[in-house]
Amino acid sequence: DGGITQSPKYLFRKEGQNVTLSCEQNLNHDAMYWYRQDPGQGLRLIYYSQIVNDFQKGDIAEGYSVSREKKESFPLTVTSAQKNPTAFYLCASIYPGAGGDTGELFFGEGSRLTVL
Amino acid sequence: GQNIDQPTEMTATEGAIVQINCTYQTSGFNGLFWYQQHAGEAPTFLSYNVLDGLEEKGRFSSFLSRSKGYSYLLLKELQMKDSASYLCAVRDRTYKYIFGTGTRLKVLA
Numbered sequence: 316d317g318g319i320t321q322s323p324k325y326l327f328r329k330e331g332q333n334v335t336l337s338c339e340q341n342l343n344h345d346a347m348y349w350y351r352q353d354p355g356q357g358l359r360l361i362y363y364s365q366i367v368n369d370f371q372k373g374d375i376a377e378g379y380s381v382s383r384e385k386k387e388s389f390p391l392t393v394t395s396a397q398k399n400p401t402a403f404y405l406c407a408s409i410y411p412g413a414g415g416d417t418g419e420l421f422f423g424e425g426s427r428l429t430v431l
Numbered sequence: 432g433q434n435i436d437q438p439t440e441m442t443a444t445e446g447a448i449v450q451i452n453c454t455y456q457t458s459g460f461n462g463l464f465w466y467q468q469h470a471g472e473a474p475t476f477l478s479y480n481v482l483d484g485l486e487e488k489g490r491f492s493s494f495l496s497r498s499k500g501y502s503y504l505l506l507k508e509l510q511m512k513d514s515a516s517y518l519c520a521v522r523d524r525t526y527k528y529i530f531g532t533g534t535r536l537k538v539l540a
Contacts, residue, residue, distance in 0.1 A: 403471075405473055
């Protein structure tokens with residue numbers, strides 16, 4: 316079945332360590348997104364990519380990095396420069412401009428990162 | 432830039448109707464979306480409006496007025512399972528999606 320897979324689902328990290336969250340999709344979608352969600356809050360955009368080898372910063376990109384070397388993959392690295400990284404991270408994708416576009420973002424199940 | 436406002440929390444009774452409002456400011460508007468999110472889960476898509484007017488889908492309807500920068504989500508015949516957060520999101524022409532902070536809806540028996 317087609318979908319978006321995020322891994323790991325739960326991750327613990329010590330302060331000062333970098334960590335990479337994986338996001339893979341087999342929906343043939345061009346655009347991919349990373350969001351951060353804190354308890355009781357909405358989703359805040361970290362980075363998004365409309366096409367391979369290109370990506371743009373969202374509203375809270377500081378302390379994060381991404382790459383888009385393949386259409387299917389959009390990994391997010393949480394660096395030690397991110398001061399408060401404990402959060403729920405969501406990856407999403409869409410096929411922009413598709414016929415009958417409903418605008419629906421397809422989400423992965425999320426990765427919950429806790430910094431100890 | 433983009434800015435989205437929606438109420439933080441609402442309470443309603445099972446079987447009733449509730450309206451969740453969303454106001455937004457954006458450049459290059461290219462659609463408004465509503466998502467439902469249960470605690471600890473990913474959001475699920477509810478509706479999409481790009482033209483003014485009402486879109487109905489079962490118990491859920493969504494309305495858009497582009498000139499006023501205003502949308503609402505209407506939930507009818509509320510059920511206990513509708514207790515969740517409801518997220519309003521706006522898309523611009525670069526396909527950047529920005530979400531509001533969400534409205535937590537509590538449905539009481």
